[in-house]
Amino acid sequence: MDNITFESHDLPIGLYEKVLRGIDQERIKRTKRNLLISRTGIMLSVMAFIPAAMYLYNNLYQTGFLQSLTLMFHSGNLVVSYWQDLGSALLEMLPITSLVFCLSALFAFIISLRLSIVILYHQSRLQGRGPCI
Numbered sequence: 001m002d003n004i005t006f007e008s009h010d011l012p013i014g015l016y017e018k019v020l021r022g023i024d025q026e027r028i029k030r031t032k033r034n035l036l037i038s039r040t041g042i043m044l045s046v047m048a049f050i051p052a053a054m055y056l057y058n059n060l061y062q063t064g065f066l067q068s069l070t071l072m073f074h075s076g077n078l079v080v081s082y083w084q085d086l087g088s089a090l091l092e093m094l095p096i097t098s099l100v101f102c103l104s105a106l107f108a109f110i111i112s113l114r115l116s117i118v119i120l121y122h123q124s125r126l127q128g129r130g131p132c133i
Helices: 016-063 065-074 078-079 081-091 094-124
Strands: none
Touching: 016 065, 016 094, 065 078, 065 081, 078 081
16 A cells, blocks of 8 residues: 655645534534533423422322321330331332332432533633633
8 A cells, every 4th residue: 555645745735723623613603502402401400300209299199108207206105015026117108100200300410410511611621721610
């Protein structure tokens, strides 16, 4: 194979700067897109968390879980005597479905917030300002 070498007279003037500028513009576009996605994720997860938390609270109240839980704080002697029965009763009354919905929305919020913080951190590092924390 022939080795191809480029000399300075073969390349147009300013090509290197144009390529670097194009790379920077693409990086800025990608950062803006990722930031938009993460902020949308934050908004959607907060909007999903509010009804999920209300649903969880209603289910906790309807199943009697909250009333049984307050028993632990009001009569300590009874709890010590019947802790196994009380524990199994609390587990049976726990609304698993609404708890999963609520924790899923909270998990999505935490992941989106982390993604947004990482993007902002790397963006500030690329601009030479250091961490923006």
